[in-house]
Amino acid sequence: MWKFRSAVWLRKTGICAAVAVLLCGCGGQEEPDEIVAIESEEGDETAYEFAEAQIGDVEEVLKITCKYRQVQEQEVTFPMEGRIVDKVYVEEGDRVKKGQLLAELSSRDLERKIEDLEYRIKRNELLSGYLDTNEEIGLSGLWVNSMFDLYGAPVSAPSEESMEDLKQGYRYQREDIEDALEIDREELERVQQLFQSSRIYAAMDGIIYDIKDDLMGSTSHLDEVVMTVMDTSVSLFETQEPEAASYFREGEAVSMTVSYGSGAGEYLLMPWKMDEWGETQLFEVYQESGDAVLEVGTSGTITIITDRREGVLTIPKAAVKDAGDRKYVYVLNEDDMREVKWVETGLYGDSRVEIKSGLSEGERVILR
Numbered sequence: 001m002w003k004f005r006s007a008v009w010l011r012k013t014g015i016c017a018a019v020a021v022l023l024c025g026c027g028g029q030e031e032p033d034e035i036v037a038i039e040s041e042e043g044d045e046t047a048y049e050f051a052e053a054q055i056g057d058v059e060e061v062l063k064i065t066c067k068y069r070q071v072q073e074q075e076v077t078f079p080m081e082g083r084i085v086d087k088v089y090v091e092e093g094d095r096v097k098k099g100q101l102l103a104e105l106s107s108r109d110l111e112r113k114i115e116d117l118e119y120r121i122k123r124n125e126l127l128s129g130y131l132d133t134n135e136e137i138g139l140s141g142l143w144v145n146s147m148f149d150l151y152g153a154p155v156s157a158p159s160e161e162s163m164e165d166l167k168q169g170y171r172y173q174r175e176d177i178e179d180a181l182e183i184d185r186e187e188l189e190r191v192q193q194l195f196q197s198s199r200i201y202a203a204m205d206g207i208i209y210d211i212k213d214d215l216m217g218s219t220s221h222l223d224e225v226v227m228t229v230m231d232t233s234v235s236l237f238e239t240q241e242p243e244a245a246s247y248f249r250e251g252e253a254v255s256m257t258v259s260y261g262s263g264a265g266e267y268l269l270m271p272w273k274m275d276e277w278g279e280t281q282l283f284e285v286y287q288e289s290g291d292a293v294l295e296v297g298t299s300g301t302i303t304i305i306t307d308r309r310e311g312v313l314t315i316p317k318a319a320v321k322d323a324g325d326r327k328y329v330y331v332l333n334e335d336d337m338r339e340v341k342w343v344e345t346g347l348y349g350d351s352r353v354e355i356k357s358g359l360s361e362g363e364r365v366i367l368r
Helices: 012-024 108-147 160-197 242-247
Strands: 003-007 045-052 054-070 073-077 085-088 101-105 199-201 206-209 225-230 235-239 254-258 265-271 281-287 299-316 321-323 326-332 338-348 352-357 364-366
Touching (some): 045 299, 054 338, 108 160, 242 299, 299 338
Antiparallel strands (some): 054 235, 206 225, 265 281, 299 352, 321 326, 326 338
């Protein structure tokens, strides 16, 4: 780029005429091919900054904000309402293992009920087993009493009616016991589930964060988050741009920049489990940036090339002006007068624009 300074001395009427010609160029009539000159007002000095039309590449890019976070976390809640938090076994910052007991609600009443139900079930199970033996003994007794009288003389066999009465009695007892067992077993399962719900466990290895203030002794509220277990072993960058998902490919890295903080630098990210993408998209760090240290919460910018033109005539975007549906640039003619040149543009890149016609390689345009 070059700096150029020029003073052009003309009447104000010349400016008005030039502007009138320019406005005509924005109408529906066919535009003239000649260059339109717009001169500076008399006595004004204007400094121009130039750029040269060059052959090069134009890239259209999309920038997406991403944030570094843990892949997994457990929001710990009690699935029960109105019970006292009896014990809390962890503190903020503690490292825990999957399955470790974190806290429990008061449940002594549940424990007593479980003990009572278990006792009743065992007792009825024993009684059910005794009924078979007692029935056999009862039937044998009928035969013994029917076959011999008091003097040992043989008599007739026991009647069918007496045997059926005895069996029916035991059948009723069996049904009563089975009904009681079914009710107690269902109740035991329900109470055990309540008891289990009164205890919360870590669902993963991780670190304890955000424990509710004064949790011990407080009253539980259904689904209220009382602490968080964060898995710090795997962290990924997350975006929420589902409409941009089609620009990514499995196994193809994309560039990402972190501008601030301990993680500042350039990175390469790889799409992570694209088959699970929805409203959220995740990326793992494929190539790190020197000694930079990424912290949870770090923000970055992913840059994607969405379109590209190679070996085309280009100028900076700042040089292109709009006139309705047409584009133009400013140049200086041989008389050092600022002029308008109409151009046909192609792809708009991040910093440069493709010029299809209206300029030649090496021609200078005014930036400002």
